[in-house]
Amino acid sequence: MPHHNFADKQLLVSVRSKSFPKWVRYAMCYAVLIPLLLLVHLPLLWMIVTAFKVPGYGTKLQFIPKAGEHMYTLENFRQVFFDKDFPFYRFAWNSFVVSTGCALVTVAICTLAGYAFAKKRFPGRELLFAALITIMLVPGIIFMVPQYRLVLKFGWINTYTAMILPHTANIFGLFLLRQHIRGLPDSLLEAARVDGASEIGTFLRIVVPLSVPVMITLFLLTFVGQWSNFLWQLIVNTPDSPYLTLPVGLSLFQGQWQTEWEKMMAGACFSILPIAVLFTVSQRFFIQGLTAGSVKE
Amino acid sequence: MAKDVGRVRLGLRKPLWQYYDALWGYLFIIPFLLVAGVFLLFPIAYSFYLSFRETWLYSNWFDQFADMRFVGFRNYVDLLHNPTFWYSLVATFIYALLLIPTQIAAALALALFLNTKLPGYRTLRSAFFLPHVFDVFVVGIIWLLLYNPQIGPFAEFFKWLGITWFKKHGFVDNPYTILPSIAFAMVLKGMGFGMILFLTALNNIPESIFEAAEIDGANARQKLVYVTLPLLRPMILFMSVTGLVGVLNAFSEFYAMTKATGGTAFQFFGTTVQAARVSGFYLYQLFYDAFYGHAAAMSFILLAIALGITWINFRVLGKES
Numbered sequence: 357m358p359h360h361n362f363a364d365k366q367l368l369v370s371v372r373s374k375s376f377p378k379w380v381r382y383a384m385c386y387a388v389l390i391p392l393l394l395l396v397h398l399p400l401l402w403m404i405v406t407a408f409k410v411p412g413y414g415t416k417l418q419f420i421p422k423a424g425e426h427m428y429t430l431e432n433f434r435q436v437f438f439d440k441d442f443p444f445y446r447f448a449w450n451s452f453v454v455s456t457g458c459a460l461v462t463v464a465i466c467t468l469a470g471y472a473f474a475k476k477r478f479p480g481r482e483l484l485f486a487a488l489i490t491i492m493l494v495p496g497i498i499f500m501v502p503q504y505r506l507v508l509k510f511g512w513i514n515t516y517t518a519m520i521l522p523h524t525a526n527i528f529g530l531f532l533l534r535q536h537i538r539g540l541p542d543s544l545l546e547a548a549r550v551d552g553a554s555e556i557g558t559f560l561r562i563v564v565p566l567s568v569p570v571m572i573t574l575f576l577l578t579f580v581g582q583w584s585n586f587l588w589q590l591i592v593n594t595p596d597s598p599y600l601t602l603p604v605g606l607s608l609f610q611g612q613w614q615t616e617w618e619k620m621m622a623g624a625c626f627s628i629l630p631i632a633v634l635f636t637v638s639q640r641f642f643i644q645g646l647t648a649g650s651v652k653e
Numbered sequence: 654m655a656k657d658v659g660r661v662r663l664g665l666r667k668p669l670w671q672y673y674d675a676l677w678g679y680l681f682i683i684p685f686l687l688v689a690g691v692f693l694l695f696p697i698a699y700s701f702y703l704s705f706r707e708t709w710l711y712s713n714w715f716d717q718f719a720d721m722r723f724v725g726f727r728n729y730v731d732l733l734h735n736p737t738f739w740y741s742l743v744a745t746f747i748y749a750l751l752l753i754p755t756q757i758a759a760a761l762a763l764a765l766f767l768n769t770k771l772p773g774y775r776t777l778r779s780a781f782f783l784p785h786v787f788d789v790f791v792v793g794i795i796w797l798l799l800y801n802p803q804i805g806p807f808a809e810f811f812k813w814l815g816i817t818w819f820k821k822h823g824f825v826d827n828p829y830t831i832l833p834s835i836a837f838a839m840v841l842k843g844m845g846f847g848m849i850l851f852l853t854a855l856n857n858i859p860e861s862i863f864e865a866a867e868i869d870g871a872n873a874r875q876k877l878v879y880v881t882l883p884l885l886r887p888m889i890l891f892m893s894v895t896g897l898v899g900v901l902n903a904f905s906e907f908y909a910m911t912k913a914t915g916g917t918a919f920q921f922f923g924t925t926v927q928a929a930r931v932s933g934f935y936l937y938q939l940f941y942d943a944f945y946g947h948a949a950a951m952s953f954i955l956l957a958i959a960l961g962i963t964w965i966n967f968r969v970l971g972k973e974s
Binding site for chain 2 (some may be wrong): 611
């Protein structure tokens, strides 16, 4: 993203004034932004602190142990990770498999189709693409009943297939890849063809290598989206399924142990912290992908 | 040329390689189209079909879907006569009114603050964006702890301010503050995402427009109201529409923050309803109770509402001025 920072002089509405030196203006901004940032991250901070507390302390608004008091521990993490009835290591693994599987399939089929919609001429192309884009306006929840029926019919209840496959036709992802591949010069594809490359060779050696950043973006967006998919994983798994994901596992855990906040927050950490780390190391791709869909040319 | 001979003999109007190209085009879209056809296109039609059928008392419960009876428009009529259904729409509407304008205003304010060379602005942008990628359900569970009247910090904070009402009634444990409380949590979670969208839009405004306004003697506030905001209109439209579809889809946050119940019960036109049973939750409830026909009919009502409001939004906000 290019940053023209004209805004410094134009958009800081009321704070901007010639009578304030720069550092006063900055201090005023921080005075608003820092408390707001703390509020935004209060759930994260509260979760982490509570997860480390000795059972019983999670319900107290006390953070600094008195002399000789044993207040913080790693025990909660150990217990929920290997819990007999709610094994969070299992939930985390399932979440990982489902998110990765869904992201891989999504990227593969969206790149293939994105290439065709961008560079191939075939009858019905525009109509088909317009029809797919229209589906993006449909609230996703209306697919719940018919998709459930299909999964039931195929006998996929309590399987990874049911958890992964129905969400891989990602129209936003198709749009993202198509926009990107449209921008690749035709001359490159022509050159490959002249050199005798096959259709698949052209795709694999020209299109894919040049689309890697967008593919990574789509992979990450899908991964994070599926990591947070609750409703679908709730309905295609029975409570005794071995394939429960983190949010579904946590919801069952909540039903059983409503008052054990320390353990619940430790369980929540398994969902939140990996995503926080993933985002921190790859934020460039996230932001690029999320803005690509909404910027009007 | 050999290629042309083939074309003439087969009676084709285009060079052969174009058919070859089209063939490969179809081959490349097949995997996507197969999944989209089975799990997106077919379900829309199938759902429409289901909305005219319903399970019944003597259904074969091992194969409910195959054993549904045709009931005509009864599912739709039932829903329209059901105060619970109407309340779900009212609750969704209230929630949307609480959430979407607040979300947009907060995101815009953040974007204006961070569209500067404020030291550390990149870190601040990322930090505000971060909660957007967290799992809604898990975040909802954490808010349940934060909102807990006995042990949560918010009730304690209000008590410190001298307001003990929340200590007694909680935030999500009474029908009056449950929707604002959930909306507040979701605004904090989503405002960073909106901020990024606004920052992108702000970057696309050519600087010359501001210079022109400056020459005309506009001050900072006038520039915001008469230049920046009108130019951000497409983005505001986009965010209202996606926000609306998001609210119609909203489920996990309600499931988490009401402990799967839909909230405290209260009287709505003589019927007991759950305070936070928004449309998505109501649809889930119909599904859960195996009223698949009603759930399908509900889906189509939601679809009609989504398309209707999208259209109105385009008419109102999308007008060129």
